[in-house]
Amino acid sequence: MANVPVPASGAAPRSDKPIRPQGLYKAFAASLTGTALEWYDFAVYSAAAAVVFPIIFFPSSDPLTGTILAFSTYAVGYVSRPVGGIIFGRLGDRIGRKKVLVATLMIIGVATVLIGVLPGYATIGVAAPIILVLLRFAQGVGVGGEWGGAVLLSSEYGDPNRRGFWASAAQVGPPAGNLLANGALAVLTLALTEEQFLSFGWRIAFLLSAVLVGFGLWIRLKLEDTPVFKAIEA
Template sequence: MTDTQTRTSGTAAKPVRPKGLYKAFAASLTGTALEWYDFAVYSAAAAIVFPLIFFPDTDPLTGTILAFSTYAVGYISRPIGGIIFGRLGDRIGRKKVLVSTLMIIGIATVLIGVLPGYASIGVAAPLILVLLRFAQGVGVGGEWGGAVLLSSEYGDPKRRGFWASAAQVGPPAGNLMANGALAILTLALSEEQFISFGWRIAFLFSALLVAFGLWIRLHLEDTPIFKAIEARGEQPNAPIKEIFRHELRPLVAATLSRVGPDVLYALFTVFTLTYGIQVLGYERNQVLTAVLVGSAFQLFMIPLAGAVSDRFNRRLVYAVAAGLGVCWTFIFFVLLGGDNQLMLMAGIVLGLMCHSFMYGPQAAFVVEQFSPRLRSTGSSLAYTFAGVIGGAIAPLMFTLLLSKFGGWIPVACYVAVAGAVTLVGLALGRDPHPTEDDEFHTALGTA
């Protein structure tokens, strides 16, 4: 039996066509990577450029806090995208939602790339920036649930950890492209040229990436599971209401499980830019290179972690990684001192490896908490709610804690609390139930 096959009780199911499976995997990975390229470019620019371009009348640390506040807007707006597009994913299908979300975030990112700075249009510049960041968040909020279902519902539910990890590879891939683009621009341009126009090139480049992503998604059919639900006429009329009435515990479990990974990722990919440059005195290129290498490792570690969670208990793999992530945060700050590029790089790589073994199994764990009819809504709500309480405020809180206490210990303690929240979510969750998918494959006539 191949990995593209499903089973029903006592009956071997017809294998899903490999062409459709691999195309779904590619569409999930590339589309999410392209959207996270846009999102990650903003994240890096918020730490490096935006305090100078959009908040120039403040001191450097205050400017960074304001820039991270606009960064948080992209997370706060995610629930809107999750509510709108998650519901639509259960009502009209996964594919149509994914095309819409890609267009929203692509257009918003290009507009940021041509937005005049504070010196040109005054206070209107940061206000428009906030609105465009809001739109980015809406797009990403609607993207994740559909992208995860796209790959996981094509694949064998017994290997959902691996197939669902396609969407999870998107953020590090996007982060890799974004930081790579910024690193190349900082090497090719002078400081003045980069601040003046160089950073805009990275934003404008996303237009080509989004066009490529749309081309892939428009040539893809919807998932076999949604087709079966549609054929049976079982699309939920009020999926959000059903989630809160019948699947509230799964929603809480999935939401809490995501908090720790979001906070850890913000620490090692966003806050380290500020801490490394402003506090430890590293050059911008040194920190960007370290994040770049860490993201490159994640491209392989995330699918590996998903596959490991298929072989062993998914919740256990997730929980061990959460504990290791918290422990490594304290070690990282103890070791990170002085101008030691190798130590900086090793610290970020190992931190992101801990994140990978949470993030790889995460998509499958979240999807498995909900019944197939409500997966898009439930997964999207969990993803976006967790983003607000986890990733949205993490860089801002890190910066505020550093500013108030002048040291890293409160920052590390914040990560520890987030890790504990994740463990609570995992304890509340359930293990996989592959037979739920088998029923819908049978209904579609694939058995």
């Protein structure tokens, strides 16, 4: 039998055969679902900020003022992203990717659902926009931790030669989330009158995110932590 040449360094020869660690496809799906949820929420929020929030949360004699205030809350989500990245990035290295991603998914999902049931200014007064800003801040914190964690989750499950490919799950999520959000909004605007959409239809779009949250949690809770993190902890 012919001897297989071994590099001088003593390392095993590199194989081009793809490695399929157990749970790889679940990790890919978990990563995709999380980023899809994050962009679904942001797309729905941006539409609501333009059409609904100036009326529901920022009623004003000047419509332009209400619109500017509504979009200011949209910007809060971007301001808080670095906060989430710093907090959950550090936690991910200490307690593991899985636990952090379960937490970020819950933060994004719960904040979005609460926006969907939040009473307007006419019901609870100035507390309504204040709570909206706080929930938007929480969304951004969750998204800041979700993005980096999702990339790590799928890439660290992939074999070292193809981690860039498996990390693409986090990049597939945003267009998927935008498509879902635009589809949901299109169906609601076609099925409801303008009065119905402003009354309760927009809330349905936010509440539908619970479906993505449930699916994402189901996958992530069944998933073990990444092989790379396990090796570091060993």
